[in-house]
Amino acid sequence: MLIPLILSGGSGTRLWPVSRKNLPKQFLNLTGHGTLFQQTLARTRHLPDLAPPIVVVTDDHRFLAAEQLREAGIEDATIVLEPLARNTGPAIALGALTALERDPQALLLVLPADHLISHEEPFGRAVEAALRLANDGWLVTFGIRPDRPETGFGYIRRAEPLGTDAFRVGRFVEKPDHATAEAYLADGSHDWNSGMFLFTAARYIEELGRYAPAMLDAVRAAHVTARRDLDFARVDAEAFTRVPDGSIDYAVMEKTDRAAVVPLSCGWSDIGSWSALWLAGEHDAEGNLREGDTLALDTRNCLLHSHERHLLAAVGVDDLVVVSTPDATLVAHRDAAQQVKQIVEELQRSGRSEHSIHRVVQRPWGSYDSLESAERFQVKRILVKPGATLSLQKHHHRAEHWIVVSGTAEVTCDDKVFLLGENQSTYIPLGSVHRLRNPGKLPLELIEVQSGSYLGEDDIVRLDDAYGRA
Numbered sequence: 001m002l003i004p005l006i007l008s009g010g011s012g013t014r015l016w017p018v019s020r021k022n023l024p025k026q027f028l029n030l031t032g033h034g035t036l037f038q039q040t041l042a043r044t045r046h047l048p049d050l051a052p053p054i055v056v057v058t059d060d061h062r063f064l065a066a067e068q069l070r071e072a073g074i075e076d077a078t079i080v081l082e083p084l085a086r087n088t089g090p091a092i093a094l095g096a097l098t099a100l101e102r103d104p105q106a107l108l109l110v111l112p113a114d115h116l117i118s119h120e121e122p123f124g125r126a127v128e129a130a131l132r133l134a135n136d137g138w139l140v141t142f143g144i145r146p147d148r149p150e151t152g153f154g155y156i157r158r159a160e161p162l163g164t165d166a167f168r169v170g171r172f173v174e175k176p177d178h179a180t181a182e183a184y185l186a187d188g189s190h191d192w193n194s195g196m197f198l199f200t201a202a203r204y205i206e207e208l209g210r211y212a213p214a215m216l217d218a219v220r221a222a223h224v225t226a227r228r229d230l231d232f233a234r235v236d237a238e239a240f241t242r243v244p245d246g247s248i249d250y251a252v253m254e255k256t257d258r259a260a261v262v263p264l265s266c267g268w269s270d271i272g273s274w275s276a277l278w279l280a281g282e283h284d285a286e287g288n289l290r291e292g293d294t295l296a297l298d299t300r301n302c303l304l305h306s307h308e309r310h311l312l313a314a315v316g317v318d319d320l321v322v323v324s325t326p327d328a329t330l331v332a333h334r335d336a337a338q339q340v341k342q343i344v345e346e347l348q349r350s351g352r353s354e355h356s357i358h359r360v361v362q363r364p365w366g367s368y369d370s371l372e373s374a375e376r377f378q379v380k381r382i383l384v385k386p387g388a389t390l391s392l393q394k395h396h397h398r399a400e401h402w403i404v405v406s407g408t409a410e411v412t413c414d415d416k417v418f419l420l421g422e423n424q425s426t427y428i429p430l431g432s433v434h435r436l437r438n439p440g441k442l443p444l445e446l447i448e449v450q451s452g453s454y455l456g457e458d459d460i461v462r463l464d465d466a467y468g469r470a
Contacts, residue, residue: 003051008055149185153270207256398452
């Protein structure tokens with residue numbers, strides 16, 4: 001069986017302010033065709049002998065992954081929670097050990113969750129070519145045929161042919177300078193390192209044990225601690241702290257003598273920056289990529305991205321990235337888009353929250369939008385999905401007023417349980433044990449007004465929770 005192993009641990013800092021720690025780029029709809037995570041799942045659907053996927057995701061994003069799997073119609077995926085970021089070597093090892101529990105002969109198609117592939121037919125043909133090699137014991141990577149002298153990617157130099165559509169890997173090359181990248185493009189023997197792989201789970205574990213035994217031993221020790229938590233396989237965090245950090249390239253692929261590369265031209269992009277998204281997008285007559293409510297006059301070769309209910313207008317500018325969200329706006333030259341990560345680092349050093357969370361925060365039960373806040377009050381718009389329930393909780397420092405805008409709310413407040421409909425409201429006193437549930441078949445929307453001496457999200461004492469957060 002061919003098992004897609006989807007790596008979904010990225011933090012997405014280079015697409016700030018749209019992508020942030022609590023909602024990274026793989027879970028965003030950046031191209032209008034579903035999220036990158038869902039597109040990754042979809043492109044495996046027509047591959048031969050396909051088994052349910054394994055998804056390796058961070059604990060913070062577990063409900064995002066589960067919800068988007070459900071939206072994609074995939075009910076039988078295995079979701080493995082990676083407690084700490086340890087790079088691709090350990091993440092793939094976790095997936096491989098999980099796959100071997102299903103099938104000792106399992107084949108793994110390793111795919112990052114945040115890549116874009118515009119042409120799926122050549123991708124499918126490349127996978128079929130890689131399958132033949134993987135069944136013969138090769139560890140196969142996919143090399144993207146370059147169409148420009150790109151300095152932001154690593155490269156793979158091809159060696160002797162292995163049949164008509166694959167090559168032995170000559171060597172892996174770090175990100176080059178521009179002159180070297182131009183030489184690679186001219187000589188035609190180097191491909192971009194895509195970070196996609198195909199091999200049997202057993203062969204990867206065998207080679208990892210040969211070249212990085214400490215990593216394999218630590219991942220094995222952590223893997224045996226995995227326990228079932230709702231729909232997730234949760235690996236013990238303390239055990240995983242002993243796992244060395246390392247990429248699959250450094251741990252295995254650069255050392256093994258059984259590395260093969262299948263060249264591939266499929267409209268691939270890692271969407272690693274706003275300029276990469278501009279390159280991959282559909283442009284208007286002036287070369288602009290425009291998303292959301294935008295207006296462009298005498299404007300060329302720009303990326304303009306506006307959030308809901310907000311007009312972004314550009315006049316007389318060229319080669320800019322302008323991205324607007326409810327709480328932050330980015331303006332950058334397209335050539336400087338790789339430096340956006342430095343903005344995120346500066347926000348972190350300054351102790352600001354915009355590097356990690358959006359104004360709209362996703363929760364397993366729905367979402368909330370912080371509309372207004374001051375020293376002793378905060379106003380939120382809360383959306384609760386049909387049938388969903390917030391935790392049974394209390395607060396030490398704030399009281400809350402709830403006003404139903406649409407839908408039906410079931411409210412628990414201390415020893416009372418009652419229903420509220422549209423335009424009805426209630427008051428939750430400080431210290432009261434309370435819960436909110438949507439018993440209906442339509443979304444519940446309400447306005448919450450908080451008042452008190454402290455309004456932080458850490459002033460929540462969960463007494464019971466359907467999502468295992470109590």
